[in-house]
Amino acid sequence: MAAVRDVARILSFEEARQMVEDHARGLRPNCEERVQLLDSAGRILAESVEADRDFPPFPRAARDGYAVRASDLLQLPATLQVIGEIKAGATPEGLNIDSGQAVAIMTGAAAPNGADAIVMLEYTSRHGDAVEITRRVATGDNIVSPGVEARRGDVLLSRRAQLDHASIAVAASVGKTHLLVYRKPRVAVLATGDEIVDIRVQPGPNQIRNSNSYSLAAQVREAGGDPVLLPIAPDDPASLRNLIVKGLQGDLLLLAGGVSAGKYDFVERVLADLKAEFFFTGAQIQPGRPVVFGRVPLTGSANEGCYFFGLPGNPVSTMVTFELFARPLVEALAGMSARKLVFLHAKLKSDIKTKTGLKRFLPAVLSGEFEHAEVELVRWQGSGDIAATAKSNCYIVIPPDRDRIPAGEWVPVLLR
Numbered sequence: 552m553a554a555v556r557d558v559a560r561i562l563s564f565e566e567a568r569q570m571v572e573d574h575a576r577g578l579r580p581n582c583e584e585r586v587q588l589l590d591s592a593g594r595i596l597a598e599s600v601e602a603d604r605d606f607p608p609f610p611r612a613a614r615d616g617y618a619v620r621a622s623d624l625l626q627l628p629a630t631l632q633v634i635g636e637i638k639a640g641a642t643p644e645g646l647n648i649d650s651g652q653a654v655a656i657m658t659g660a661a662a663p664n665g666a667d668a669i670v671m672l673e674y675t676s677r678h679g680d681a682v683e684i685t686r687r688v689a690t691g692d693n694i695v696s697p698g699v700e701a702r703r704g705d706v707l708l709s710r711r712a713q714l715d716h717a718s719i720a721v722a723a724s725v726g727k728t729h730l731l732v733y734r735k736p737r738v739a740v741l742a743t744g745d746e747i748v749d750i751r752v753q754p755g756p757n758q759i760r761n762s763n764s765y766s767l768a769a770q771v772r773e774a775g776g777d778p779v780l781l782p783i784a785p786d787d788p789a790s791l792r793n794l795i796v797k798g799l800q801g802d803l804l805l806l807a808g809g810v811s812a813g814k815y816d817f818v819e820r821v822l823a824d825l826k827a828e829f830f831f832t833g834a835q836i837q838p839g840r841p842v843v844f845g846r847v848p849l850t851g852s853a854n855e856g857c858y859f860f861g862l863p864g865n866p867v868s869t870m871v872t873f874e875l876f877a878r879p880l881v882e883a884l885a886g887m888s889a890r891k892l893v894f895l896h897a898k899l900k901s902d903i904k905t906k907t908g909l910k911r912f913l914p915a916v917l918s919g920e921f922e923h924a925e926v927e928l929v930r931w932q933g934s935g936d937i938a939a940t941a942k943s944n945c946y947i948v949i950p951p952d953r954d955r956i957p958a959g960e961w962v963p964v965l966l967r
């Protein structure tokens with residue numbers, strides 16, 4: 552069996568992340584499928600969506616009030632003659648405002664010819680056919696001119712955009728009942744370890760239920776992939792190899808456990824036997840230092856082989872390394888264009904003491920009121936502590952050169 556530790560490649564967090572982003576950029580998504588608009592939330596658009604007419608298509612009243620000529624309101628209060636009313640959806644044909652005239656108008660209605668502004672109802676009082684106006688307007692106030700939001704034919708949504716509620720609103724507004732999206736990539740999930748048992752099995756006194764396959768499956772789904780759970784692999788090279796070969800039939804393979812330097816950590820050795828290319832075999836982070844990223848060459852595959860991650864088996868390490876490194880590949884295979892990790896900043900509520908040397912991503916709770924974001928580490932027992940992590944909602948990022956961060960300092964936070 553190949554000795555992989557000879558080719559150990561431990562990168563800084565930034566180098567490892569860059570490596571992953573570079574590979575993600577080169578990935579081709581699966582073929583396309585048509586889905587109903589309502590089922591498209593979270594999916595990645597495989598077509599562009601264009602405006603089928605000008606937006607707005609008519610001079611749209613943005614307020615309830617009176618359509619007027621701004622030049623009639625130079626002297627206040629001004630009294631204008633009301634010559635009609637336009638409801639939203641009505642056609643203002645025949646209504647033409649001359650000097651000294653106004654038309655009662657509702658939000659969403661088309662402004663009549665001759666009007667160049669709308670006075671809000673709040674600044675008017677109606678007396679029969681007359682309206683008294685107490686506030687001046689500038690030309691164009693409260694009227695959205697045709698085509699200022701978009702021109703017919705303009706691209707409103709681009710290919711590879713992820714569909715959220717705003718983009719679904721756009722698709723609906725141009726009459727799309729269905730959208731072309733990319734098929735979800737199949738992401739194989741393989742938990743390893745002799746001590747790990749299926750969640751349907753009562754564990755023995757020294758056994759642990761498999762939680763990693765489920766956290767990973769949930770993360771894969773969030774990232775736009777379709778998880779395929781393989782049976783748990785024992786710490787034995789032959790069985791592990793069989794299951795890895797199965798996993799390599801998917802679009803991406805995620806392994807959890809078996810990547811540390813222990814005597815029974817066979818994952819890298821089996822992958823090396825399968826002629827894997829290793830892009831890194833560790834990152835200077837905590838939790839998750841032994842994370843492995845590579846690709847097994849496969850003839851005839853769309854992406855020059857199947858990429859894999861060997862994620863450390865400690866459950867919090869598994870979660871964190873998926874977020875930091877595996878997510879961009881799942882997203883790229885799902886068709887999304889690459890995006891950078893975004894960190895927020897929040898004020899630290901209590902001191903942090905740690906050791907230098909690794910970049911840390913520690914489970915924390917982000918709270919606060921309105922724009923005053925505060926963050927605090929959760930008490931945890933290390934990277935096996937899923938109970939503490941489940942109570943957190945973010946990770947505080949601690950640079951490798953800091954061993955103490957005092958309360959009150961602004962710290963970077965990665966949302967979960």
Ligand code: AMP
Nearest residue numbers: 742760761762763808809811863864865
């Ligand atoms: P490993 O990375 O295989 O050395 O595992 C590190 C730690 O994570 C050990 O305490 C394992 O028991 C635990 N672990 C590994 N795989 C899983 C899993 N699928 N679910 C829960 N815990 C796990």
Ligand code: MG
Nearest residue numbers: 743744808809
């Ligand atoms: Mg193990």
